[in-house]
Amino acid sequence: MASKPIALTVEPRGKRIPKLPKETSIYLQGSASDLYDRIARDANFSVHRLRITNKNDGKPIANDKKTSVSSVGLENGSVIQVKDLGPQIAWRTVFIIEYLGPLLIHPVLLLLRPYIYRNPNLLTAYPPPSTLQLLTCWTITLHFLKRELETLFVHRFSNATMPVQNIFKNSFHYWILAGVLIAAVVYSPISATAATNTNPLLTYIGLALYVLGELGNLNTHLVLRSLRSPGGAERGVPKGLGFDWVTCPNYLFETLAWAGILVISRSWSTGIFVAVATAQMAVWARKKESRYRKELGGTYERKRFSMIPGVW
Missing domain, CATH: 1.20.120 (Four Helix Bundle (Hemerythrin (Met), subunit A))
Structure with missing residues (x-):
């Protein structure tokens, strides 16, 4: 049976991103790059301006296709923080x-x-x-x-x-x-x-x-x-x-x-x-x-x- 996606709470960090969603979902087997793309798409924001951090350990999550969501410590109910890095x-x-x-x-x-x-x-x-x-x-x-x-x-x-x-x-x-x-x-x-x-x-x-x-x-x-x-x-x-x-x-x-x-x-x-x-x-x-x-x-x-x- 296929695994279900996990739910993540999304919080802004620093400067406000107007359309940033309050929550999102992603598969544990998905990549960190998939998570970045989803947040950017939902917020209608450039993915290159985003930095996502795992609030639990305070570590930034790299926008990497080879890094899985599960490997960065995210699980159902985890909170991620999204920062606007400014014009790039x-x-x-x-x-x-x-x-x-x-x-x-x-x-x-x-x-x-x-x-x-x-x-x-x-x-x-x-x-x-x-x-x-x-x-x-x-x-x-x-x-x-x-x-x-x-x-x-x-x-x-x-x-x-x-x-x-x-x-x-x-x-x-x-x-x-x-x-x-x-x-x-x-x-x-x-x-x-x-x-x-x-x-x-x-x-x-x-x-x-x-x-x-x-x-x-x-x-x-x-x-x-x-x-x-x-x-x-x-x-x-x-x-x-x-x-x-x-x-x-x-x-x-x-x-x-x-x-x-x-x-x-x-x-x-x-x-x-x-x-x-x-x-x-x-x-x-x-x-x-x-x-x-x-x-x-x-x-x-x-x-x-x-x-x-x-x-x-």
Whole structure:
């Protein structure tokens, strides 16, 4: 005989959702994703704005097709709380907007360089951009072009959306720090990058670090992509280049690529962005190690270092 659906009491949590039902029903064998879809449909509300919590234990219920209603502790008569997370924006859209800033700012500012920087004594333009200035522009532009292409064709996101207000904070990091700050300083005719009598060995080292970092980062993203089905939120055990060293080799190789750009540009402005970005990735890497340990259990070989071997 088929099982009967269980009845759940529905309570709002925080901001009011006008058409939120006071109760709903769901099969124990149903998925948490089914529960989210039912609540969203009944409330005529975007499912991406909802967070459902089991009131009994206070734990959020993930919108996951592979998580059953019974496995999250719900039973007949249980109370669930539904919260409006506010306006959301797709992660893919966020990434495209973030990376578009520096992708456009660097070549445009370099192109407009003769009109921005004038020689106050001679009233004429400074000499053309140096080799290091051109290399800095090319490496940063290609880096963010790669990021855009990965966003469109490689990345698979575990969460569909994020709060819309976060885009302003994230865009500041890329548009201002990686875009305006680096470009305005590096392409100045009086910057260290404008010098012509530079050490070519340093330049070759910087280019080597950059290429190695970009290729290693791309490889890591392809490995991570292979672990998640289209539209899925599952996590697999990552293996391959770098994963035996640290939890997040993508952040390791990202840092390596930016270290190469720093060597090429020889600029304090690049150093500021690299320091901020590395610190943020270090926090994300530590959190990722914690999630792997919690979600993958014994199938995951714990790492001592989450991002940089022997350091962090």
